[in-house]
Amino acid sequence: MRLLLVEDNIALADQLLPLFKGHGYAIDWLVDGRDAVLAPHDNSFDLAILDLGLPGLDGLKVLECWRSEGLTLPVLILTARDSWAERLEGLRAGADDYLSKPFHPDELLLRVQAVLRRSHGTVNNPRLEVGELALDESRQSVWQSGQEYELTRGEFRLLRCFMLNPGRVLTRMQLNDHLYDGESERDSNVLEVHVSRLRRKLGEQIIETRRGQGYCFLG
Template sequence: MRILLVEDSIALADQLMPMLREHGYAVDWLADGRDALPALNDDPFDLVILDLGLPGLDGLQVLEQWRVEGQAVPVLILTARDSWAERIEGLQSGADDYLAKPFHPDELLLRVQALLRRTHGRANTSQLTAGTFTLDENRHSVWSGEEEIRLTGAEFRMLRYFMHNPDRLLSKGQLASHLYDNESDRDSNVLEVHVNRLRRKLGKTVIETRRGQGYVFTGKAQ
């Protein structure tokens, strides 16, 4: 899952990016509202964390323009503005959630997870289920029945994205765009390696290959 963080505080960005990446998210960072405005047209993101007090262009203006353009990506607003009127204005402009500064990083992480689950029509729990598999986002663990399956960080990220999109055809381009940030290697051969490793650990029929199209996660292991 790929997140766009738009925050002009270098100290806060330096705190949030490692935490989000540690929990398996690819993170791109921008510090200016003028740079954020076209960002959703350039790359697909699963969620945006947006500060309101941005240089160049206010975060609220950025959000309003995104919604005018039809961008439906969920947006979590961060702000030091604590008046109810400004919170209501942000929600009316299209924000999906609101977090006032200062905040605890764990609360941000939980809100991010909840927004992503809601966007994909999942129950409000840290666990994802598909077929015989259960993935716990908080514990970073994967189970098949009573058996825990050990995955690398890259394998976990890929499986989580597949389980958020079960039975959906995902192209290699879609997978790369949602799993890797701009600093990451998006070589399609790397994707194939991770897919093959997941098949070895989960079962060869769990992920189907559609030649020339991409992959489908079935959740059916053999």
């Protein structure tokens, strides 16, 4: 999953970037609201974490621009503003959730998981379950028929993306967008390596190659 963090507090961003990367997310960071307006047009994101008090353009205006353009990108507002009026204003503008500063990092992670699963029509529980597979996000492992399999960070990112999109053909570009953030150098071979390793662990039939299209997770 690839996240967009729009936050001008450098100290907070320095805490959040390793937090999300350590939990298997690719994450891009912006500080200016004007850059944030354009970002979803240039890259594929699964969720935006959006501060309201941004330089250049207020976070609420950024959200309003996204929604007026028809962007359905899930948005979690993260802000020091804590009045009910401002919460309602953000939700009316199209936010999916709202978290006030200060906050506990674990709560932010759980809220991000919940928004992502709702946006994919998946029930929110401690494990993401599809068929006989159960992905444990806290341990970054997967269970199959009572057997737990440890996953590398890349395998975990890829499998989570597949399990949030069962039966859907995902292109190489879409999958690579979930494996890398904007600063990572992309290796043309890495996707195939991760797919091959997941097949060896979970069964060849779990991921189907669609020639000329991409991959499809069958569950």
